[in-house]
Amino acid sequence: MTKWTIKDIAKKAGVSITTVSRVLNRKEEGMSEETRQKVLRVMEELDYQPNRLARGLVTKQSKLIGLIVPTISNPFFPELCRGAEDEANAHGYSLVICNSDASAEKEEHYITILKEQQVDGLILSSRSGLSSTSLLPFLKNVHYVHLDRMEEEAVSGVRLDNEAGGYLAGKHLLELGHTKIGCISGPNEIRNSRDRVAGFTRALAEANLEPVWIQEGDFSLDSAYQHAMAKLEETDVTAIFTCNDMMACGVYRAAHGRGMAIPKELSVIGFDDVPLVSALIPKLTTIRQDTYAMGRKAAALLVQQIEEGTTDFAIFEPTLVVRESTAYVPTGGND
Amino acid sequence: MTKWTIKDIAKKAGVSITTVSRVLNRKEEGMSEETRQKVLRVMEELDYQPNRLARGLVTKQSKLIGLIVPTISNPFFPELCRGAEDEANAHGYSLVICNSDASAEKEEHYITILKEQQVDGLILSSRSGLSSTSLLPFLKNVHYVHLDRMEEEAVSGVRLDNEAGGYLAGKHLLELGHTKIGCISGPNEIRNSRDRVAGFTRALAEANLEPVWIQEGDFSLDSAYQHAMAKLEETDVTAIFTCNDMMACGVYRAAHGRGMAIPKELSVIGFDDVPLVSALIPKLTTIRQDTYAMGRKAAALLVQQIEEGTTDFAIFEPTLVVRESTAYVPTGGND
DNA sequence: TTGTACGCGTTATCAT
């Protein structure tokens, strides 16, 4: 029928609401097992559920955590959300997920909404424009951690060592004997992308090499396809590093268009290790970031900040996952 | 500093809390523009944000909608969530997303939590075990709609006409001249899967044909790969229909393993049209369901149910998306 | 046009 309140339970059990509240909050100190059981029975019988709004009003915690991502449709984010959710849930929090489409207005809008909802904290995996600084006014009076996307070092949050990832990719190609290597980066205004390219060129520099070319993509399959189609004709590289997996797909398509076999005639290495890459033929060699773990860690840091007031920062190390899209530099190549 | 309340605004503006509450709720009827502006100025100045917990306690609505999906990592769900979120947000609701991993316990757990959070309604895109009936006790006193996954017809919700989708797939292959067709289904206990196969066989039956074989997969790439590898050797089909896109990827891999070219020697048609399929080479022909629209519709129905008490059901029609993985039956085949 | 006072469901303080 209607929703029962603590008051109903109290009346039906013949006790005061204080007593009911006590058994609810497991303050078992001093309380006859008899009344305890009596109250529990009535709660069971009426299928009573406490009202968190009322509770939150007095305890000042909603047990809600807000998560803002650019868009969950980007295959990079689902795992990250899962991680955050699992960890949050383990601590008794629920996750309110918001997609900002990387729009500053939407971000600000959602932060406002979430604060009104009295979320206990925020996980920001989006970024307002080029700098998160502009969000600062909106982030007053609320705990938050950054996750993955951030321009400058944040006080609290988690990110990947993107530079190390780029280095891993470069090193891997080098070890396979490649010397003529191309690179399709992400947008230069995104720090993650810049770092990946930096690591990549550092690896080549250590071998006294430099990329034959670096094209600026936008993380989309199509941008990479266009660049690869053009460059594959103009130049003769034996390997391409793309700053995410989606763009590696674009290179696959371009190679197919140019009649080049992967990895026999062209090695391809991506970045992220999103689930879809295992569906590619050949399976994609890539730089893996453990997004699930990063999501969990972000939530853990946030909960810690909420409950203990401590802030911390974590940097994850990427790993090289060798699959089928990279091979030793083709022998008999026109070196 | 601290969070301001309606009381602070009232005091600072020299009016009563009632007045503040009035301007807050835009009850502009009868109120001097002067005091109105005064209050607004103070709210602006203090960067006041109403507390939805307190508000919800009296209005009895949290402006929260719960969404339960099996797992957002399954590429089928992100778009669906986006749709639901966009629509919910347009109506002033925020979305609490929960992943049940298709576990009945988790579902029940989340429904309980969400009800405690006083969500105004639930979107259920998961299913408890084989029947949603078992969830009924948990769904007392709460508005909800079903989305996509449901065993029997629900009172309110949206789903795809899966039978029609299967029919479309069968018809398409028939029109390309195929007569020897295999099918890899999803788990038989899932209604969506059964319906797809039913539509598919109905199409063949209309041409006095029947599938050369039907193998029961589990929606995973690997299950389809195993089945296809085996059947591609035993039998000589010229086309395969898989009940989702992921399994089509498995068939791609098997065809590759058996040295068969798609679509030249083998046509493949999938189901769902998840984003990843555009990354495949060749691009996958598939039966598309507009998950974004379905998500929006589900949220719309729910909001309608919450705000107007009306319940409704919507059935979406799938469409055939012809890409590159299906072709006319190979000529000179060993008929 | 504006203000007073009560209630929403719960926790917390202080009695008993």
Next chain:
DNA sequence: ATGATAACGCGTACAA
């Protein structure tokens, strides 16, 4: 060991 009762921040009859 248990119970009144005052908050929590807001909306809303009802009064002025």
